[in-house]
Amino acid sequence: GQNIDQPTEMTATEGAIVQINCTYQTSGFNGLFWYQQHAGEAPTFLSYNVLDGLEEKGRFSSFLSRSKGYSYLLLKELQMKDSASYLCAVRDSNYQLIWGAGTKLIIKP
Amino acid sequence: DVKVTQSSRYLVKRTGEKVFLECVQDMDHENMFWYRQDPGLGLRLIYFSYDVKMKEKGDIPEGYSVSREKKERFSLILESASTNQTSMYLCASSFDSSWEGYTFGSGTRLTVV
Numbered sequence: 001g002q003n004i005d006q007p008t009e010m011t012a013t014e015g016a017i018v019q020i021n022c023t024y025q026t027s028g029f030n031g032l033f034w035y036q037q038h039a040g041e042a043p044t045f046l047s048y049n050v051l052d053g054l055e056e057k058g059r060f061s062s063f064l065s066r067s068k069g070y071s072y073l074l075l076k077e078l079q080m081k082d083s084a085s086y087l088c089a090v091r092d093s094n095y096q097l098i099w100g101a102g103t104k105l106i107i108k109p
Numbered sequence: 110d111v112k113v114t115q116s117s118r119y120l121v122k123r124t125g126e127k128v129f130l131e132c133v134q135d136m137d138h139e140n141m142f143w144y145r146q147d148p149g150l151g152l153r154l155i156y157f158s159y160d161v162k163m164k165e166k167g168d169i170p171e172g173y174s175v176s177r178e179k180k181e182r183f184s185l186i187l188e189s190a191s192t193n194q195t196s197m198y199l200c201a202s203s204f205d206s207s208w209e210g211y212t213f214g215s216g217t218r219l220t221v222v
Contacts, residue, residue, distance in 0.1 A: 008149075031208070031210075033210040035210070040216075040218075041215065041216070042199060042213035042214060042215050042216050043152075043199075043211075043213050044213070045209055045210055045211075045212070048208045048209070048210065050208075087151070087152070089152075089210065091210075095205070096154070096157075097210065097211065099151045099152040099153075100151060101149060101150060101151035102151055
């Protein structure tokens with residue numbers, strides 16, 4: 001079966017750095033996505049990785065290792081507004097998105 | 110900016126009612142999707158469509174049907190609402206093979222009483 005694992009919840013301090021991990025087992029691979037979802041709102045696109053390595057976009061970076069079935073989202077200089085759920089999703093061989101259950105990130109002052 | 114608009118933000122319906130959830134996108138996307146999202150379960154795909162009048166079952170289609178008569182509009186129908194269909198419903202759209210993945214609507218929180 002297809003499976004995406006990410007931690008259920010993480011806590012970090014304002015101004016710090018946090019890394020949210022995602023491991024996956026899917027039938028084929030055509031890219032990995034990270035989305036941010038604030039409570040009660042729709043998910044919004046953060047990043048896309050299809051090749052191995054690190055993609056940096058401001059305070060957010062995303063890393064991919066296809067051989068290990070592993071990705072992480074790195075958030076730097078955390079702000080209170082970063083409190084949200086972070087969803088990892090993999091596009092499989094049928095170009096369907098397979099979703100993880102999401103990681104709820106709590107930022108403390 | 111791509112916009113995906115869902116007709117209602119909150120809905121309360123009675124058990125056994127027929128419920129229509131509407132979704133409209135304005136960027137000529139080929140693909141449209143309906144998900145439900147429940148705590149701890151993540152996003153689960155109900156139905157999707159790759160073209161007008163075309164539909165495919167997702168992971169949890171039971172109790173639902175869909176309609177796509179026009180490219181921009183994708184409707185989700187609960188034929189006879191039940192309490193276990195109380196959930197957040199999210200519509201999304203995309204181009205084929207897009208690096209942006211999906212664009213989501215703001216969601217409809219449906220409560221069936």
